[in-house]
Amino acid sequence: MVKNKDTLAKLLATENITIRRSVKAETASFDLKNRVLTLPVLKVTSGDIMDMMTGHEVGHALWTLMTEWFKAIEEEKIHKQILNIVEDARIEKKIKRKYPGIVKSFINGYKDLESKGFFGFNKPDMTMPLIDRINLHAKMGWTGNIPFSDDEQWAVDAVAGVESFDDVKRVSKMLQMDYVESEQFKADDFGDDFGSSRMDGGEEYDISESDIEESEESGDDASETTTRESREPDPDDFDGSTTDDLMDDEFNTESTFEDKKKELSDEKADEYVYIKLPKPNLKQIIVPYKECDNLYGYMDAAYKPVYGQNEPEIVSHISDTADEFNVFRRDSQKIINYMVKEFERRKAANEHRRISIAKTGILDVNKLHSYRYNEDLFLKNTIMPDGKNHGMVMLLDWSASMCNNMTNTVKQLLNLVWFCQKVNIPFEVYAFSNTYQSAMRSKIDAASTEAEIRRFMGNSFSRNSGELDIQSKFTLLNFFSSRMSSRDITRMGKALYAAAYAMRGWRSDSALREFSLSSTPLVEALITMQTVIPNFIKAYKLHRTNFIVLTDGDANTGADRVYKGDEEHYAAGRFDGYGVQGIYESPITRKSYRLDKICKYYSYKYDRQVNLLIRLLRDDYNVNTIGIFLDNESRGKSVKRKHIEKYLGWHNYNREAHAKVRLGVKKNGFATIKELAGYNEYYIVPTGSTIIEDGRIGEVDADITKGKLKTLFAKAQKGKFGSRILADKMMNWLV
DSSP: HHHHHHHHHHHHTTTTTTTEEOOOOOOOEEETTTEEEEOOOBSSSOHHHHHHHHHHHHHHHHHHHHHHHHHHHTOOOOHHHHHHHHHHHHHHHHHHHOOOOGGHHHHHHHHHHHHBTTTTTOOOOTTTOOHHHHHHHHHHHOOOOGOOOGGGHHHHHHHHHHOHHHHHHHHHHHHHHHHHHHIIIIISSSSSSSSGGGGGGGOOOOOOOOHHHHHHHHTTTHHHHTTTTGGGOOOOOOOSSSHHHHTTTHHHHHHHHHHHHHHGGOTOOEEEEBOOOOOOOOHHHEOHHHTTTTHHHHHHHHHHHHHHTTTTGGOOOHHHHHHHHHHHHHHHHHHHHHHHHHHHEEEEEEEEEEEOEEEEEEEEEGGGGGGTOOOOEEEEEOOOOOOOEEEEEHHHEEEEGTTTOOOOOOOHHHHHHHHHHHHHOOOEEEEEESSSSHHHHHOOOOOOOOOHHHHSSOOOOOOOOOOBOOOSSEEEEEEEETTTTTHHHHHHHHHHHHHHHGGGOSSSGGGGGGOOOOOHHHHHHHHHHHHHHHHHHHTTOOOOEEEEEEEOOOOOOOSSSSOOGGGGGGGGGGOSSSTTEEEEETTOOOOEGGGGGGSSSSSHHHHHHHHHHHHHHHHHOOEEEEEEEETTTTTTTTOOOOHHHHHHHGGOOOOOHHHHHHHHHHSSSSSOOOOOSSEEEEEEEEEEOOOOOOOOOOOOOTOOHHHHHHHHHHHHHEEEEEHHHHHHHHHHHOO
């Protein structure tokens, strides 16, 4: 219901205003400047009351002017409660007029609250002050049976007739003057024991004969005095001094209603915490590909003195792996060519679907002879749409758990890089790491330049109040880029191929130096992507951007709290977990995301953050997102059950969905999860398989039998077919 009411508020406002809910909010309010409607978390479940309160605040959003409101109170000295009563009457009248269907909700909602004593338990009669009775009448209408005398009808009509805020101020001044004058008229002119004024519903004044004679002698002036309370006050006579007389006065219906509304708030409900994303310091976070080229030198020279004597079997120079790299590159051309062909074919098909035929005003002379039976006698133009500009950003997991999976992962990565090269689309490849910056900080000394100190010693992310607090020293290694020359791409490919081979078993990490493996800062990487990808799209003017994440594990770092602006309140910055509900509001789409609802089934806090950030890339920037998860816990070509249960729930409660995914694993060699992981497509690939296989038969002995050769050929074709299925799936999203 809450989500539906939020949508209702935006529809009523005819504006994509921001809707927020807070346990601390005692009543609904609207921030006219920031266009934020704050609603309390209510105990009631009455749709009429919720619609009434929402409609009331939306009325303020549409028609109340913040500057004029404060000016009327502070400069013109209009009593705040009187001004609020008249303004409420105006905006409620307007919202009812604009949306007649909400009238019933207002009437029923106010009557429900009135029956519960929200306006006090005194029965509305002539002893109640006029302003209180007007407040009740404006809210409940004639169904409230609020009594008014003939002399008070001017006030009822005046409040009912307000249209502009100027009318509100004028009528408020009249009510304020009338109230003060009537009170002073009773107390000063006749004494406290004389009797009640006609405004308060008392008896007619008991005027003596001497008073009558005095009145007759004074002529018009006396007549003016005796009928003072029955005349409309002139707002031009308002000087603001009457506010002093009302300073200690409160009108019961207004003050009681405001107090009672606080009782509707559910103070025991979860607190809503609205979060913002920090801004990344890209100059500090991104290591340019020219600096990443240092990895080539490390691979070529660093291993031999460190491991050459003790563990010669893992010595892996660039020269040692160059031949293997060249063979892999040659064999990969088959699947790359297939991907290129599919890409161009689908791209052409999309362009063909968008072709349109337009008639011109020029006669086709070759059709004039058929004018008696053919109406289509004009030349036609075929309008060919411009082809879409495509781009790709890839994110590589550079964490310790990848040490045994890096070889296959780098192979898949290189295939994608070569594919982008061949179809000539812009691309960037980043590896996320939290080691590089720490390693470079240790090298800072007295000889370091100010720029170096600022780059490696500062914070990676901004720290402003309300933002997720990210304190890890995080880095993106820009291994590949379409800005690199073909020679540099080949050079980096060889370096990564050698590094992946050398890091098996986690034994040669020190040789990587600042490029060594560590934890999995996937959350930090995705926060940075919220800035990197829009910049990438803008730089190349892309219409179609694809984002691919290759990882073998879940994020193990991220945001634990929201920064409150100072360390004293740091501990109060929880935004996820028991007692709080974290909500992110996109400044681009104005769409709200609840962290506790972002994942369908139970998930770890960093998983929820990853899911949110992936969805933001999709919704805010229309990016196609593909996740490739390498299941390093599986045996052979199967997928661990727990990885599927994360998105489909427990196996015993959802056997049919699990069976469907398992069938895909058996048939294609990988599991496909749609939407639930946040990605457009999410593939769980067992490390016993590879994402893109070359389909080679392998080594064949001279004396191999025909049966064994047939078996080897069938296995190779099956692997090749599986890789093509994944390529087809990826092409569906890439084009």
